[in-house]
Amino acid sequence: MTRRKLAALSPSETEILRLVWKLDKATVQDVCNKLPAKRKIAYATVQTLLRRLEKKGYLKHRIRGKAHVFFAAVKSEKVIKRSVNDFLDKLFGGDPVPLMQYLAEHGKIDADDIEKLKRLVSK
Amino acid sequence: MTRRKLAALSPSETEILRLVWKLDKATVQDVCNKLPAKRKIAYATVQTLLRRLEKKGYLKHRIRGKAHVFFAAVKSEKVIKRSVNDFLDKLFGGDPVPLMQYLAEHGKIDADDIEKLKRLVSK
DNA sequence: TAGAATATCGTACATTTGTACAACTTGTCA
DNA sequence: TGACAAGTTGTACAAATGTACGATATTCTA
Numbered sequence: 001m002t003r004r005k006l007a008a009l010s011p012s013e014t015e016i017l018r019l020v021w022k023l024d025k026a027t028v029q030d031v032c033n034k035l036p037a038k039r040k041i042a043y044a045t046v047q048t049l050l051r052r053l054e055k056k057g058y059l060k061h062r063i064r065g066k067a068h069v070f071f072a073a074v075k076s077e078k079v080i081k082r083s084v085n086d087f088l089d090k091l092f093g094g095d096p097v098p099l100m101q102y103l104a105e106h107g108k109i110d111a112d113d114i115e116k117l118k119r120l121v122s123k
Numbered sequence: 124m125t126r127r128k129l130a131a132l133s134p135s136e137t138e139i140l141r142l143v144w145k146l147d148k149a150t151v152q153d154v155c156n157k158l159p160a161k162r163k164i165a166y167a168t169v170q171t172l173l174r175r176l177e178k179k180g181y182l183k184h185r186i187r188g189k190a191h192v193f194f195a196a197v198k199s200e201k202v203i204k205r206s207v208n209d210f211l212d213k214l215f216g217g218d219p220v221p222l223m224q225y226l227a228e229h230g231k232i233d234a235d236d237i238e239k240l241k242r243l244v245s246k
Numbered sequence: 247t248a249g250a251a252t253a254t255c256g257t258a259c260a261t262t263t264g265t266a267c268a269a270c271t272t273g274t275c276a
Numbered sequence: 277t278g279a280c281a282a283g284t285t286g287t288a289c290a291a292a293t294g295t296a297c298g299a300t301a302t303t304c305t306a
Contacts, residue, residue, distance in 0.1 A: 014213040022216075028253080037234040042209065044296050047254075052293090057288055066253050068300045080214065084225055087210050090137045091203065093145075096231040102207055106245040108219040114241050121234055133263055151283080167266050170284075175263090189272050189283050 006074065006082075007056040015039075016049045017058055021076045027067045028079065129197065129205075130179040137206065139172045140181055148153045150187075233244075 009017065019034045020026050026034075028047045035041070050070055053059045058079065061068040085094075092098050103109050132140065142157045143149050149157075151170045158164070173193055177181045181202065184191040208217075215221045226232050 008292095011209070011213050012294065018216060041294080042296055043253095045294070048295075051255085057158060068254075068304095078218070080225060081229070083214055084222065086134070090134050091141060091206055093141065096226050097236055099207065100226065100232055100236060100240055101243065102203060103219050103223065104240045106204070109223060109240075109244065111241070111244055113220055113223060114244060116239060117223055117227045117232075118241075119222060121131050121232070121237060131262095135264065164264080165266055166283095168264070171265075174285090186275090191284075239272095 006058065006079075008086075009058070009079070009083065013049055013056075013058075014093075015055055016046060017079070020050075020053075020059060020070050021072060025069050025071045027064075027069055029067070030115055031070075129181065129202075131204070131209075132179075132181070132206065136172055136176055136179075136181075139169060140176055140202070143173075143176075143182060143193055144195060144199045148192050150190045150192055152190070154193075 018032060023030050023034060027032050028043060028050060031046050031050065032043055034048070048070075050059065050061075054061060054070065054073075058072070058074055059070045060073040061070045063069070088094050088096055088099065104114075139154060142154050146153050146157060151166060151173060154169050154173065155166055158169070173182065173184075173191075177184060177193065177196075180196070181197055182193045183196040184193045186192070211217050211219055211222065227237075
């Protein structure tokens, strides 16, 4: 089984990786277009981030015309799991409850969301 | 009103900052003692992190004997809010629902937790 | 088929981060 | 009161991060 631990993701890399997931397959252009208006970084910068993501093993690419089309090399589930756990550890000592509380108290989630969660958990 | 934006926290800084919060007031020693066994970094390293945290404005200190006693200079609520939002943005595009789902699906939270949340939200 | 677009690649570079040693300072106790 | 133990400070330094320019390569198009 392939059990090589993936190098950690930097915040910017995480952001870019998410966009690739969202797009399923994406060129540098595609990613640039998906960047929120607020976040303006150069094409070349996105390119570097994608390259690094590939080097770290999170992405692979295929050539289409002259462009590289990047796509996930690792299941997002896995990456998310690691990221969430890391985050939880650093900020909450691993306990998810305070995080949930925070989300609830700040109106990030509403009663409907909770109903859905309830169903998920009881399953 | 003081509205200077605090410099971002690095993962290690976040970890140390949390320990200071937990202890309320803490010397370098105190923090070292609270470090989980797994995480072994030198006294001097913790010291540097605390120094940086103070320089960034997250902590202040007071002298007790020859030691520095660090304590929060910013409400943890505020820091947590920023951290959670940043994290959410990077990994989930700001949408908290997938995060909740992840927590629920991975047994991080159970039915009881959800009941508690329900009460919080309905309030 | 030559030039215009558009891409990638190599490289760069200032900061930040993680980690820590060595030297200096200062309460404290015998 | 003088030496010691515990602290702090200055400094270091490699690696990671954020950001991007310029050169080169490749595809399209007129």
